[in-house]
Amino acid sequence: KAGVTQTPRYLIKTRGQQVTLSCSPISGHRSVSWYQQTPGQGLQFLFEYFSETQRNKGNFPGRFSGRQFSNSRSEMNVSTLELGDSALYLCASSQGPDLTTNEKLFFGSGTQLSVL
Amino acid sequence: GDSVTQMEGPVTLSEEAFLTINCTYTATGYPSLFWYVQYPGEGLQLLLKATKADDKGSNKGFEATYRKETTSFHLEKGSVQVSDSAVYFCALSSGSRLTFGEGTQLTVNP
Numbered sequence: 001k002a003g004v005t006q007t008p009r010y011l012i013k014t015r016g017q018q019v020t021l022s023c024s025p026i027s028g029h030r031s032v033s034w035y036q037q038t039p040g041q042g043l044q045f046l047f048e049y050f051s052e053t054q055r056n057k058g059n060f061p062g063r064f065s066g067r068q069f070s071n072s073r074s075e076m077n078v079s080t081l082e083l084g085d086s087a088l089y090l091c092a093s094s095q096g097p098d099l100t101t102n103e104k105l106f107f108g109s110g111t112q113l114s115v116l
Numbered sequence: 117g118d119s120v121t122q123m124e125g126p127v128t129l130s131e132e133a134f135l136t137i138n139c140t141y142t143a144t145g146y147p148s149l150f151w152y153v154q155y156p157g158e159g160l161q162l163l164l165k166a167t168k169a170d171d172k173g174s175n176k177g178f179e180a181t182y183r184k185e186t187t188s189f190h191l192e193k194g195s196v197q198v199s200d201s202a203v204y205f206c207a208l209s210s211g212s213r214l215t216f217g218e219g220t221q222l223t224v225n226p
Contacts, residue, residue: 004159031212043160043205043216056212090159099209100148100167107152107159 004108025093032074122217139206147208
């Protein structure tokens with residue numbers, strides 16, 4: 001079974017541009033989450049989707065948005081990029097959304113975004 | 117809100133040494149607790165998980181016990197290998213999101 005797939009692996013953008021990152025979850029998984037990883041702030045939750053609905057959102061500005069398609073694939077978009085948006089963006093999937101059960105969250109290798 | 121505190125790193129050990137990485141948490145309700153590992157240039161891999169008090173998660177020689185009375189989930193391994201060198205993250209979940217600790221860099225020397 002293929003793991004969580006994120007594309008592209010690396011991205012270089014300039015300030016003010018926008019970017020779209022893509023994530024394909026493990027087959028059969030319906031919940032997709034996004035996390036931002038930076039050396040200064042560590043791992044921070046962005047948002048979570050289940051059955052095409054955003055169910056949970058972290059404390060990020062409105063420039064960060066996402067969506068989930070009917071096949072569970074997800075995209076996240078960052079508009080008007082700032083230098084501070086440079087980070088590793090990690091996508092994760094699980095069968096269901098409740099991680100307090102026996103659900104397990106599986107991560108992709110991430111998209112490394114550099115904003116110049 | 118929820119928070120996770122890990123012991124400060126980095127941690128450097130010799131091969132076959134005993135490993136402990138401390139993790140304490142603050143949460144409302146009854147969270148699940150996790151340890152994830154991240155190798156250079158890769159995403160996070162789930163190492164082990166515990167869903168209720170006194171549960172012990174274990175995998176690949178690593179163990180951690182959910183201690184509600186001390187709000188802790190310390191990671192242990194009896195004999196580390198060079199291949200265990202990585203960054204280890206403690207995390208908790210009260211629903212669909214994970215709250216992570218700062219991460220602990222472990223280096224194991226031959």
